[in-house]
Amino acid sequence: MKKLFKLILNIIPRPLLIRLSYVARPILAFFLKGNRYTDPIDGKSFKSFLSYGYEKQRDNVLSPSTLSLERHRLLWLYLKNETDFFSETIKRKSVLHFAPEQCFLKRFRALKNINYTTTDLLSPIADVKADICNLPFEDNSYDVILCNHVLEHIPDDTKAMQELYRVLRPGGMGIFQIPQDLLRTHTFEDDTITDKAERANIFGQYDHVRVYGQDYFDKLRSIGFTVKEVDYTATLSAEAIKKYCLAKGEIIPVVYK
Template sequence: MKQLFKLILNTIPRPLLIRLSYIAKPVLVFFLKGKKYTDPIDGKQFKSFLSYGYGQQRPNVLSPSTLSLERHRLLWLYLKRETDFFTNTKQCRKVLHFAPEQCFLKRFKALDHIDYTTTDLNSPIADVKADICNLPFSDNSYDVIFCNHVLEHIPDDTKAMQELYRVLKPGGFGIFQIPQDLTREQTFEDNSITDRKARAEIFGQYDHVRVYGRDYFDKLRSIGFKVDEVDYTSQLSEEEIDTFRLAKGEIIPVVYK
């Protein structure tokens, strides 16, 4: 099963994978139903989660029901417990969501107190087809921006960050998660590496162009953002980390303008 998932991830284009996942979810939920692990996004329980990874597979991390990974479940808990994103109904916030994740899409759309727009260059479930380096949105347009696991795909991430800063309203906030090697001080990228297999081995995925180090936060600050490096798993119990299948030490970059 692990090898099959790895083959599927590395051979089927992402837009088609998204469409096929809607068919696969009910089957996976039925066969993996149990009581050991819980997906906090929908509250469903399973005897195990699925393995996931383009290169080396991580066991027991992909929720069968929402298709959430560790980072998605961690972000959901942070938004629910530490912010007023779900509860502030006194104002209508404009929210921009890049490369919308299936686990969030319908739930965010169902919130009456947000004006929700999704965007991506290729995703079949995005509202607006747009290049993150040349966004078709006015300056200071959005109160909240979610841009998670996108920037590692973008050759000119400086331009992308500048565009994110441009369209975020003063006083607004964003969450810009990325795959990150926290043992690495400096971000590594090498445009000469074009082989898909080599990219997967070096960058973690065949369509990534860099491995971010700890300097990622300072790069965001150089654009103008204020950045909180939130180590949210340090605030959770060991039982929660295990039950929700979270990755210890993963940092949530919360940015402000």
């Protein structure tokens, strides 16, 4: 099964994968029903989660019901417990969400306290087709920007960060998660590596162009953002981390303008 999942991820284009997943999700959820692990996004429990990974497969990480990964469940818990993202008692917020994840899409669209816009260059489920390096939005347009596991795909990530800064309102908040190797001091990139198999081996996925290191946070600061490096799993119990299948030590980069 793990080999099959890896083959599917690397052969089928992501837009088609997104469409096919709507069919596969209820079937997978039915056969994996149980009570050992829980997806906090929808509250459903399973005897196990699925393996996932373009290069190295990670066991027990993909929720059968929402198709959330460790980072999605961690972000959900952080937004729910530590922010006013879901609060209906505050002023309505304008939210921009890049490459919207299926596990969030319907739930965020249903919120009455936000004006919600999704954008991506290729995703079939995004509202606005746009290049992150040349966004069609006015300056200071959004109170909240979610841009997670996007920047590692972008050759000119400096320009992308500048655009994110431009459209975020003063006082606004963004969450810009990326796959990160915290053992690296400096980000590694090499645009001469074009072979997909070599990219997957070096960068972890065939369509990634870099591996971010500890300097990622300082690069965001150089653009003008104030950055809070949140190790949210450090605040959770061992039981919660196990129950929700989270990855210890993943840093949530929370940025402010």
